[in-house]
Amino acid sequence: CWPADLLAGVAAAATGAGLPLHLDGARLWNAAVAAGVSEAALCAPFVTASVCFSKGLGAPVGSALVGPRPLIEAAHRLRKRWGGGMRQVGILAAGARHALDHHRGRLADDHAHARALAAAVAGAPGVQLDLATVETNIVRFDVPGLAATAVVEAARxxxxxxxxxxxxTLRxxxxxxVSGxxxxxxxxxxxxxxxxxxxAGDRP
Structure with a gap:
């Protein structure tokens, strides 16, 4: 997650240059939990934001664009004009609503599980993994001298x-x-x- 002061500096520079900011908030829910702040606080420097209901929250599908009402109304018209309209999407919206109501409160569990996985991997010879970088539900680590694709296949x-x-590099x-x-x-x-x-000396 970006430090708040760094984000504020970028936002100030963009605003000063007359550039509106958009937040790709696909993992906004996890970032808010990790940072200990509200989603609204993270979105505050931006004019618009997109949020995803499947990543992190676990809904089957779905994303949303949020921002000022006039802009969203214009985006709604453009979406239809460009063929982005959908019918009978109530069942998809229900899945997203369920995820918002029931899955947000357990995101910290995923973060804890990620740290548990990272701790097990970090002790392996040939692995470079800084546990301090595991802030959410994503674990990235390096295997210098080994092909990442070979590790993917061996893990599979x-x-x-x-x-x-x-x-x-693997993620x-x-x-x-996934339980703890x-x-x-x-x-x-x-x-x-x-x-x-x-x-085995499986080098790239």
């Missing part, structure tokens, strides 16, 4: 899914379908995968 064979985020994202015990087990299996690849 052990029942753990994560993404290559660069030649030697794991925790969510409401499963997160710790996933971290242990990831550590095993990295250690095995290191012993």
């Amino acid at each position: 064979e052990r029942g753990v899914l994560l993404s290559a985020f660069g030649p030697h 794991a994202v925790l969510h409401l379908d 015990a499963e997160a710790r087990q996933a971290g242990e299996r990831l550590a095993e995968a990295v250690a095995q690849l290191g012993r």
Whole structure:
């Protein structure tokens, strides 16, 4: 999460240059929990923001654009004009509403599970992971000398899914379908995968 003073400085510079700011708030809910502030406080420097109901909150699908009423009304017309209209979306809205009402309060659990996974991975030989960087439900770590894609495949064979985020960088994202015990087990299996690849000399 960006420090508040840094964000305020960027916002002031943009405003001074006459540039309206938009927030890509796909993970706004998690950021608010991690920072200990409201979503409104994080959005305050921006003119508009988009929020996602599936990432973090776990709704099946759905995003929303928020901002001044005249701008949202104009965006609504443009969405229809460009073919973005949908019909019978009440069931999707219901899923988003359920996520807002029932899943926001447990986001801190995902953050704790991410730290548990990170702690298990950080102790593995060949892994570079600063535990202080695990602030939300996302864990990023490096495996210098190993191909990230090889780690992804080795982890998949052990029942753990994560993404290559660069030649030697990986990312794991925790969510409401992963328990604390499963997160710790996933971290242990990831550590095993990295250690095995290191012993086998699986270099890029």
